[in-house]
Amino acid sequence: MSADQSRKGRDSRRKFLGSASVATAAGAATMGFPSIVKAQGPVTMRWQSTWPQKDIFHEYAADFVTKVNDMTGGDMKIELLPAGAVVKAFDLIDAVSKGTLDGGHGVCAYWYGKNSALALWGSGPAWGMDPNMVLAWHKYGGGKELMAEIYKGLNLNVVSYLYGPMPTQPLGWFKKPVTKAEDMKGLKFRTVGLSIDIFSGMGAAVNALPGGEIVPAMDRGLLDAAEFNNASSDRVLGFPDVSKVCMLRSFHQCSETFEILFNKSKFDALPPKLKAIINNAVEASSADMSWKAIDRYSKDYEAMQKQGVKFYATPNAILQDQLKTWDEVVKKKEAENPMFKKVNASMKAFAQRTTRWQSDTLVDFRLAQTRYFSKKT
Numbered sequence: 001m002s003a004d005q006s007r008k009g010r011d012s013r014r015k016f017l018g019s020a021s022v023a024t025a026a027g028a029a030t031m032g033f034p035s036i037v038k039a040q041g042p043v044t045m046r047w048q049s050t051w052p053q054k055d056i057f058h059e060y061a062a063d064f065v066t067k068v069n070d071m072t073g074g075d076m077k078i079e080l081l082p083a084g085a086v087v088k089a090f091d092l093i094d095a096v097s098k099g100t101l102d103g104g105h106g107v108c109a110y111w112y113g114k115n116s117a118l119a120l121w122g123s124g125p126a127w128g129m130d131p132n133m134v135l136a137w138h139k140y141g142g143g144k145e146l147m148a149e150i151y152k153g154l155n156l157n158v159v160s161y162l163y164g165p166m167p168t169q170p171l172g173w174f175k176k177p178v179t180k181a182e183d184m185k186g187l188k189f190r191t192v193g194l195s196i197d198i199f200s201g202m203g204a205a206v207n208a209l210p211g212g213e214i215v216p217a218m219d220r221g222l223l224d225a226a227e228f229n230n231a232s233s234d235r236v237l238g239f240p241d242v243s244k245v246c247m248l249r250s251f252h253q254c255s256e257t258f259e260i261l262f263n264k265s266k267f268d269a270l271p272p273k274l275k276a277i278i279n280n281a282v283e284a285s286s287a288d289m290s291w292k293a294i295d296r297y298s299k300d301y302e303a304m305q306k307q308g309v310k311f312y313a314t315p316n317a318i319l320q321d322q323l324k325t326w327d328e329v330v331k332k333k334e335a336e337n338p339m340f341k342k343v344n345a346s347m348k349a350f351a352q353r354t355t356r357w358q359s360d361t362l363v364d365f366r367l368a369q370t371r372y373f374s375k376k377t
Contacts (some may be wrong), residue, residue, distance in 0.1 A: 011235035033314070043270065045078045050089035050106035052212045053082040054294060055314045056232040058257075060164060063292075064260060064285040071277045074269075078103070083365035089210040099216045103262045108147075108162075109193030114192065115150050116333050117340040121162065123194030124257035124326050127351030131255040133358065134347075138162050138257075141350035146343050153339070159267045161278075163187060163286035164258035167288070167293060171247035171314045172216070173228035173239050178314075181321035190214050190226035194329065195252040211237060218242040227252070230293070231300040240307045249314045251322040258289070278294060308325035 047065065051057035056082075065078045083089040086101055093111050096103045108121040120126075121143070126134050137143045144162075151158055171178075172191075178184060185203030192208045200206050204225075209217060215225045215238040225243075228234055229249070234246070260282060268277070305311070334341040 004129065011372050030073040042072075042074055043076045043274065043362065045076070045102035046079045046081070046086075047078050047103045047105070048086050048092060048095070048101050049085065049104060050110060050210070053237050054238070055211060056236065057105075057211075057229070058082055060258065060285075060289050060292075063288060064105070064112045064163075067281045067285055068278060071281055072274060074125070076274055076277075082103075083210065083212065089212075093156060093158060093261060096263050097155075099157075099263050101263070102245040102266050103260070106259055106261070107193075108259050109256070112193045112196075114154050114156075114341060117150060117343045118147070119194035120340070120343050122258075123253055124198070124329075125251040125323060126255040127348050129255055129347070129351045129354040131167075131257055132290075132359075133351070133354055134255045135162060135165055135257055136354065137347060137350040142346045143343075146339075146346060149187075150339060150343075158265045159264050161260040161262075161282045162257045163260060163282050164289040165286070166253075166256045166258070167230060167297065168254040169229050169250060169252070169256070170227060170234075171252070172225050173234070173243040174225045174245045174247060175243065177245055177310075177312045178267060178318065180315065181318050184318070184321075186224065188224045190217070190223050190228075191252065192360075193253070194333075195227075197329040197333075198252050198322060198325050199228055201328060202321055215239060215242055222242060229253075229256075231304060235300045235304055240304050240309050244309050246304075246309055246311050248311050249319070251319060252327065265268050280283070329370040354375070 026044075047061075049061040051061065062080055065080045069077055071133070087095040089106070090110050092101070092104045092106050093114075096104050108118045109123055112123075113121040121134065121138070129137065133149055135144075136148070136251050141301045147160055147162075151160065181202065184199065189204040189205045190207050190209050191199050196208055207217070207223065209226075211233070214223070214226045214228060214296065218226055219242050226239075228237060228239070232322075235238075239246070256288045262278075270278075301311075330344060334344065
């Protein structure tokens with residue numbers, strides 16, 4: 001075959017393949033398949049937390065956002081803003097529901113005013129369940145469905161995820177140690193959620209303030225005492241600057257968790273792949289948050305002692321008064337709110353089985369801690 005014949009053969013094959021490609025594309029279009037798939041841009045979301053920029057809680061929110069952004073490989077990009085950037089902390093859920101924000105990070109206790117039952121996911125002794133057990137109830141014991149029912153009844157267009165078991169919170173920061181239940185009477189005290197009812201029932205004059213407003217209020221004498229959450233948050237918010245007494249251990253918020261919110265319309269429009277990534281990112285973030293809390297809170301606990309802060313164990317007399325008051329609060333709320341009674345009964349049924357298992361199973365770790373770390377070296 002000559003060189004000229006070879007060229008003509010190649011040209012004929014190219015024409016045939018080109019014609020075949022056009023025919024295939026035309027056939028695909030005829031059958032309803034797109035001939036060209038164009039890459040679409042990433043899904044973008046604008047979020048806000050209910051926490052100040054410097055608080056470790058905002059860092060936890062950012063950790064979740066980073067996981068989602070990384071795991072989606074650029075298919076989703078969430079921008080996170082701190083409390084107050086768009087709306088006030090207590091207005092977050094309404095902003096997400098209306099679509100002013102696409103999502104956010106907070107706690108259920110902040111929506112206590114909409115339905116008192118929401119505070120059961122964070123306030124009170126939770127029938128003896130620790131925060132991880134509350135999450136277990138939420139996912140496997142019916143809590144998630146009950147929360148969705150409440151939000152639907154409130155016409156809130158949101159999708160909610162709970163995650164992040166918080167360690168037991170301190171009773172709070174005081175001018176001097178409290179040694180008996182009577183010491184709580186008359187104190188101007190900051191708390192939120194159903195804890196308002198607990199401390200009010202114990203005789204305190206309660207004021208619910210967002211995290212960033214607590215220390216300034218204590219500094220001006222508008223508060224005698226206050227609680228927020230943990231060693232890292234309390235330290236960075238400046239509690240050691242206005243008080244040197246912190247009372248550890250309390251039942252007011254011993255089993256709280258965080259909440260991640262999405263605007264439901266925005267969430268429902270996501271492809272299944274992104275929804276699956278979000279589901280798994282929530283659980284990964286829950287574990288990571290609990291591990292980070294152990295590391296960071298213990299460091300700040302030591303650091304505040306070097307700042308001159310004295311930590312005291314809350315006396316059992318005060319803890320018992322909390323439980324007594326809680327029983328009275330529950331009785332009143334159940335009479336007022338059928339959903340409160342429904343949620344509380346669900347929690348109780350789950351706790352009755354699981355707390356027995358846990359208490360029968362767990363060893364007393366303090367025996368080992370005392371043996372190895374109580375002696376001065």
